[in-house]
Amino acid sequence: xxxxxxxxxxxxxxxxxxxxxxxxxxxxxxxxxxxxxxxxxxxxxxxxxxxxxxxxxxxxxxxxxxxxxxxxxxxxxxxxxxxxxxxxxxxxxxxxxxxxxxxxxxxxxxxxxxxxxxxxxxxxxxxxxxxxxxxxxxxxxxxxxxxxxxxxxxxxxxxxxxxxxxxxxxxxxxxxxxxxxxxxxxxxxxxxxxxxxxxxxxxxxxxxxxxxxxxxxxxxxxxxxxxxxxxxxxxxxxxxxxxxxxxxxxxxxxxxxxxxxxxxxxxxxxxxxxxxxxxxxxxxxxxxxxxxxxxxxxxxxxxxxxxxxxxxxxxxxxxxxxxxxxxxxxxxxxxxxx
Amino acid sequence: xxxxxxxxxxxxxxxxxxxxxxxxxxxxxxxxxxxxxxxxxxxxxxxxxxxxxxxxxxxxxxxxxxxxxxxxxxxxxxxxxxxxxxxxxxxxxxxxxxxxxxxxxxxxxxxxxxxxxxxxxxxxxxxxxxxxxxxxxxxxxxxxxxxxxx
Numbered sequence: 001x002x003x004x005x006x007x008x009x010x011x012x013x014x015x016x017x018x019x020x021x022x023x024x025x026x027x028x029x030x031x032x033x034x035x036x037x038x039x040x041x042x043x044x045x046x047x048x049x050x051x052x053x054x055x056x057x058x059x060x061x062x063x064x065x066x067x068x069x070x071x072x073x074x075x076x077x078x079x080x081x082x083x084x085x086x087x088x089x090x091x092x093x094x095x096x097x098x099x100x101x102x103x104x105x106x107x108x109x110x111x112x113x114x115x116x117x118x119x120x121x122x123x124x125x126x127x128x129x130x131x132x133x134x135x136x137x138x139x140x141x142x143x144x145x146x147x148x149x150x151x152x153x154x155x156x157x158x159x160x161x162x163x164x165x166x167x168x169x170x171x172x173x174x175x176x177x178x179x180x181x182x183x184x185x186x187x188x189x190x191x192x193x194x195x196x197x198x199x200x201x202x203x204x205x206x207x208x209x210x211x212x213x214x215x216x217x218x219x220x221x222x223x224x225x226x227x228x229x230x231x232x233x234x235x236x237x238x239x240x241x242x243x244x245x246x247x248x249x250x251x252x253x254x255x256x257x258x259x260x261x262x263x264x265x266x267x268x269x270x271x272x273x274x275x276x277x278x279x280x281x282x283x284x285x286x287x288x289x290x291x292x293x294x295x296x297x298x299x300x301x302x303x304x305x306x307x308x309x310x311x312x313x314x315x316x317x318x319x320x321x322x323x324x325x326x327x328x329x330x331x332x333x334x335x336x337x338x
Numbered sequence: 339x340x341x342x343x344x345x346x347x348x349x350x351x352x353x354x355x356x357x358x359x360x361x362x363x364x365x366x367x368x369x370x371x372x373x374x375x376x377x378x379x380x381x382x383x384x385x386x387x388x389x390x391x392x393x394x395x396x397x398x399x400x401x402x403x404x405x406x407x408x409x410x411x412x413x414x415x416x417x418x419x420x421x422x423x424x425x426x427x428x429x430x431x432x433x434x435x436x437x438x439x440x441x442x443x444x445x446x447x448x449x450x451x452x453x454x455x456x457x458x459x460x461x462x463x464x465x466x467x468x469x470x471x472x473x474x475x476x477x478x479x480x481x482x483x484x485x486x487x488x
Contacts, residue, residue: 049446149443151410152460153419153426153435158355195343196350204350242353 003219003264012124015179018069021289024165035290036117054138055094061167077128080115110310136167137280159201161279168285187217187330203240209326229301234284234308235263262287283307369422406431
């Protein structure tokens with residue numbers, strides 16, 4: 001059912017029936033290290049280039065989600081997946097062997113939110129019984145594409161984030177009584193551009209987008225922060241969180257205790273030198289599949305608003321002096337009572 | 339949005355943590371100083387072998403570049419720069435690092451389109467504008483000399 005301006009409420013909520021997360025060594029050493037399904041010690045994932053490594057990471061994660069859910073590959077009707085690389089090469093090369101009809105998505109670091117939005121719509125509408133949503137990022141491929149070669153020495157500002165090497169995949173299935181969690185609604189974000197040009201401060205670029213989507217979700221469903229046990233953004237980091245909380249406070253919403261951010265949860269800035277926090281599609285996706293969904297499954301959190309955030313810049317737009325337009329997609333994930 | 343972009347920019351500046359200048363300046367001074375001292379030691383040792391100053395300087399430059407190349411390959415140079423900032427970026431060792439790092443990174447894309455095209459992605463602007471500014475200064479010096487001002 002269409003709700004408000006940008007939301008959908010699912011009468012028969014699609015259910016997450018399987019999840020998998022695979023990350024790199026550094027993520028494995030972070031606060032969530034023990035929660036991931038696999039921590040790969042070899043950041044090359046057995047491949048000979050970084051791009052192939054990220055593709056291998058996607059393939060392994062997809063296979064693991066299928067295996068954990070005891071699902072037959074041919075029953076998955078669509079795959080909604082994406083990454084950060086130009087022309088989505090990590091996804092297109094990584095998913096060849098899956099042989100599942102693919103929608104390749106680019107929403108920068110918000111891709112998992114976009115995949116869950118589209119995947120749950122597809123399932124709820126009856127166009128598929130099962131779909132997979134997946135997103136990945138790799139520190140080395142992202143640095144190479146957006147910043148500097150790995151061997152180049154430079155100093156990163158405190159507002160910068162650290163791209164997560166990781167991938168998260170979930171399998172969504174049509175409404176039923178058991179599963180990990182249910183997707184009860186979505187709020188799709190729109191582009192928000194507040195004129196930030198500093199690519200080393202993406203939290204500041206994305207925070208207004210997260211604010212907009214959360215506020216839209218409240219308005220559309222006629223609810224407020226009291227409806228949720230947690231509101232979890234993708235990769236705003238510490239600077240972005242400060243801004244989001246300030247913006248929400250100005251609107252009369254106190255998110256101080258219920259908000260957290262995947263980028264803040266995944267690394268320990270003091271021992272891991274990650275500055276503002278983690279980022280990348282893999283940040284929100286792997287945190288969702290290791291930390292958030294299990295907590296919803298066991299009932300620690302009954303209702304969560306998951307809001308992956310994306311900074312939609314390219315090296316071309318950055319060099320041409322453009323701003324960093326951003327987006328955030330909201331996914332309402334709820335506990336299933338047995 | 340109700341907040342205007344100028345006000346937002348100012349607000350973001352306020353909430354974004356910045357590096358502490360003084361400790362950074364001290365670290366840069368130390369690291370830069372150490373690199374230069376190593377260079378001076380090389381020059382002096384070579385000159386002690388009876389080599390002329392110009393030749394000794396050339397050898398020193400070569401030694402520093404080689405050291406930087408090896409340290410980049412071993413992934414140690416980025417750590418030095420992280421600590422020392424401009425102290426490690428400005429000397430010739432930093433320049434060598436900026437050439438070797440892309441060469442290593444883009445090796446996978448081939449000898450021509452990888453290493454060949456990308457090796458100067460960071461150092462290219464330094465080379466181009468370095469040569470251009472030397473040329474401009476040369477012209478100025480030439481004109482001033484021609485008129486007997488210097």
